[in-house]
Amino acid sequence: MFIYKAGVIGAGTMGSGIAQTISFSGLPVILKDVDMDKVNYGIQLIKKIYQTRVDKGKMSSNEMEQKMALVTGTTSNEDFKECDIIVEAVYENAEVKKKVLTEVEKHIPENAILATNTSALSITELAAAVQHSERVVGMHFFNPPSVMKLVEIIPGLQTSNDVVQDTLTFAESLRKIPVRVKECTGFLVNRLLMPYLNEAAFIAQTGTATILEMDEAMRQFGMPMGPFVLMDLLGLDVCDDVANILYDAYGSRMQPSSLLLEMKQAKCLGVKSKVGFYTYDESKTSKFPEILQKLSQTSPQGVRPFSPVQSLLPMINEAALCLEENIASPMDIDMAMMAGTGFPSEKGGPLHYADQLGLDWVLQQLQLLTKQVGERFWPAPLLKRMVAAGYLGTKTKKGFFNY
Numbered sequence: 001m002f003i004y005k006a007g008v009i010g011a012g013t014m015g016s017g018i019a020q021t022i023s024f025s026g027l028p029v030i031l032k033d034v035d036m037d038k039v040n041y042g043i044q045l046i047k048k049i050y051q052t053r054v055d056k057g058k059m060s061s062n063e064m065e066q067k068m069a070l071v072t073g074t075t076s077n078e079d080f081k082e083c084d085i086i087v088e089a090v091y092e093n094a095e096v097k098k099k100v101l102t103e104v105e106k107h108i109p110e111n112a113i114l115a116t117n118t119s120a121l122s123i124t125e126l127a128a129a130v131q132h133s134e135r136v137v138g139m140h141f142f143n144p145p146s147v148m149k150l151v152e153i154i155p156g157l158q159t160s161n162d163v164v165q166d167t168l169t170f171a172e173s174l175r176k177i178p179v180r181v182k183e184c185t186g187f188l189v190n191r192l193l194m195p196y197l198n199e200a201a202f203i204a205q206t207g208t209a210t211i212l213e214m215d216e217a218m219r220q221f222g223m224p225m226g227p228f229v230l231m232d233l234l235g236l237d238v239c240d241d242v243a244n245i246l247y248d249a250y251g252s253r254m255q256p257s258s259l260l261l262e263m264k265q266a267k268c269l270g271v272k273s274k275v276g277f278y279t280y281d282e283s284k285t286s287k288f289p290e291i292l293q294k295l296s297q298t299s300p301q302g303v304r305p306f307s308p309v310q311s312l313l314p315m316i317n318e319a320a321l322c323l324e325e326n327i328a329s330p331m332d333i334d335m336a337m338m339a340g341t342g343f344p345s346e347k348g349g350p351l352h353y354a355d356q357l358g359l360d361w362v363l364q365q366l367q368l369l370t371k372q373v374g375e376r377f378w379p380a381p382l383l384k385r386m387v388a389a390g391y392l393g394t395k396t397k398k399g400f401f402n403y
């Protein structure tokens with residue numbers, strides 16, 4: 001199916017970024033929100049993205065005007081009647097999303113795709129709310145959508161193959177890197193990223209390294225930013241919510257660090273509230289030192305030295321569990337982590353990196369940490385089987401990949 005016109009619902013951070021990305025590819029896009037103030041706010045965000053390109057000499061003012069002419073705002077679902085795909089990007093709340101999808105379905109063409117940008121809700125459950133569940137698919141963009149190349153495409157149980165294929169093609173037409181992900185809680189990238197961020201928060205609680213030391217070490221490792229700068233950017237409320245959703249689904253290995261909840265309750269939400277682990281406005285003061293002080297009285301067991309390699313072990317272990325569950329191929333797992341989180345390309349993603357470290361070493365470290373720190377490091381059964389079979393990584397020329 002050709003996509004000639006798209007709609008986006010929710011003119012916030014993601015919705016406006018997605019609408020900009022669509023217009024940038026040359027397609028007309030209609031942006032909807034609950035009132036015109038919110039719609040206009042979203043349109044201003046889009047203008048800002050284009051203006052930055054103009055200021056950097058990447059596009060002319062004329063081109064910017066042409067792209068902006070492709071964007072229209074609305075508060076009515078009736079304006080979606082000619083759209084071939086609608087991307088929903090409203091609040092991360094299942095009931096709100098179900099209502100939005102059900103209402104818009106009444107106004108769109110029979111074969112139009114309903115894509116949801118949910119970060120962690122079940123595609124299958126959202127799809128079950130509408131009449132034609134086969135047209136609902138997860139289309140998970142990353143923040144900021146204008147910059148981030150990765151889009152996870154997640155079919156629900158009922159999603160038709162045509163819808164998946166058309167959505168993959170649509171994402172490619174937006175010059176993105178789509179990765180097909182089998183539905184699971186957190187999908188692929190958040191499921192792998194959160195254990196790493198959560199572990200950084202646990203380490204901060206134990207006081208073995210400061211957030212500045214950890215952020216600097218991970219930048220030296222090659223990440224575009226450290227875990228605390230990233231959490232501030234993602235929003236500490238979002239991080240705590242996602243951590244809890246993962247905990248609900250996977251149990252003890254995903255137990256959230258109380259630091260995230262404390263920061264959320266103290267309204268230190270990161271860049272969006274101008275204060276999080278760091279401050280982004282001179283008039284604000286972060287509650288982080290007090291919270292750390294309070295938590296140090298009940299600090300989690302297992303004080304250990306911090307190193308970038310060790311902080312990545314939960315991510316590597318989760319990647320092995322995803323492989324066992326056929327969530328994505330080894331190549332797609334590495335590609336998704338490079339394109340979605342900036343995992344350094346010279347290290348090739350968490351699975352290539354594990355192969356370089358040696359899977360026997362990775363397994364041994366996980367077993368040691370399970371004893372010293374707790375069960376969240378329990379090694380993936382696949383790792384044990386691979387080591388037993390001599391798949392140790394680059395040194396034996398076979399591991400997650402062949403060399």
Ligand SMILES: NC(=O)c1ccc[n+]([C@@H]2O[C@H](COP(=O)([O-])OP(=O)(O)OC[C@H]3O[C@@H](n4cnc5c(N)ncnc54)[C@H](O)[C@@H]3O)[C@@H](O)[C@H]2O)c1
Nearest residue numbers: 010011012013014015033034089090091092117118119143
């Ligand atoms: N922020 C991120 O980093 C990020 C990344 C990936 C995915 N997501 C997901 O994208 C979605 C949106 O997140 P966001 O950060 O852009 O949120 P946001 O709060 O910035 O924007 C949400 C927008 O949706 C609008 N909205 C709410 N109910 C609506 C309705 N019934 N009809 C029309 N508009 C409505 C709100 O007015 C608001 O403008 C969420 O599902 C989130 O989990 C967020």
